[in-house]
Amino acid sequence: MKTLFALIGLISLTVLPAGAIPNVFFPNGTSPIPVIPAFPRFNADLTEEFLNQEPWQDGDFSGPWEAEPSLPDLSIRRMSAMPIVFGEVPMSVHSYEGGEGVQELAIHFLDAGLYFGYLGNDTSREQRDEMRERRIEFSRIFKKLSDALQEKLEEGCGRGIEGRIGKTTVLSLGYTDYHWEDFTLRYVEREDHSISLHLFRKGSEPASLVEDGWRKADRREREAFLENRVLEPAEGSLELTDFPVFSQGSTPFCGIHSLAMVGHYLGLRTNPGMLAASADFKNNGSASGSDMMEVHRAVAAELDMKLSLAPRFDLKRVERSLSEGVPVLIWRRVSPAREAYHRSVAGSDLAFEPLTVEEREALPARDVSGSPSHASVVTGLDPANGAVLYVEPWGHDGWDRRMRIEEAEATTYAVFYFKL
DSSP: OHHHHHHHHHSOOOOOOOTTSOGGGSOOSSSOOOSOTTSOEEEEEOHHHHTOHHHHHHTOOSSOEEEOOOBTTBEEEEESSEEEBTTBOOSEEEEEEOSSSEEEEEEEEEEHHHHHOOOOSOOOHHHHHHHHHHHHHHHHHHHHHHHHHHHHHHHHHOSOEEEEEOSSTTTOEEEEEEEETTEEEEEEEETTTEEEEEEEETTOSOSSSBOHHHHTOOHHHHHHHHHTTEEOSSTTOEEESSOOOOBOTTSSOHHHHHHHHHHHHTTBOOOHHHHHHHTTOOSSSSSTTOOHHHHHHHHHHHTTOEEEEESSOOHHHHHHHHHTTOOEEEEEEOOHHHHHHHHHTTTOGGGGSOOOHHHHHHSOOTTOTTSOEEEEEEEEEEGGGTEEEEEOSBGGGGSSEEEEHHHHHHHEEEEEEEEO
């Protein structure tokens, strides 16, 4: 991959002249365009191309793109090296394609999860001091980007139109829409957390956090929709189809990404970064200080569902939820050895072998507060073989995991049930 990035830097790319695109959207040459130097750079300005209808038809944008795990009705790609867009270098760029071409380009100029990464709760004084300095630097970058982008958008497109979507206070999202020719440029800023610009073809921008199919359906239609996604591969076994997988990468957002996966499966259209901001993550490299319970309740309320929390893995209750087409989100204690084993046997019947006495004794105890933990989503059961089927927020590497039922029972300390 390093060779690819080096090669890209040597290629002389032909970029269309600005033409009708407002000049203010391009660098003025008076200052460098950082922002995050640690991220690979793609030496091209794609502002013109992103505001050109033609590549939106087939997603044929320039640059190195990599496929993310796709959703049933949506193909997701992300840039693996960052271009210049609207005079700045973003931290990530995603393309969402489905139906008639590209539906959205999401340009994340600043994202606290990516910026701070995962540090965990067990930190040294030096690490805490360094994180404090990084928070000061983050706030400086945030202010600079916020001012620069809004000034450019207003100068190039005219005054924006403010709006808000989401019916719950926690998830309610404020934005400013700018319009240029055939495009809507939706600017979203979450204070001290993230700055992003979402490009849509005019008229296609979302008016709700919940997709229309779910939002407009009555209870009976929702029940039928969920039940139609339940498979019974063998007698007594259950498995949900079309479950999405996101990737938390190096962020401390395992619980957030798992919640986002469940939410998306049920019709919620929010990205993990937005949920992290709603949970009030503290930019400290961990989930410490965030309000995870409140954001779970808000996701359920946004979907017109109920949420209940249990302290133990109850096989019968999990089975009942899956039979209704609803996945179950679990928080569990983990160890490197067990996680490595689960990864090595993903999709293999080897995972169904009963645990030895030694393996049982080595399992991390569910009731040891502060020990390493992780969030996963149960999407199936195979009781005849003693297996729980689950999904991890690790992108392509997260599908088709399985563990013994007794391991889930021994290590799970919080279970979230969503119900109509």
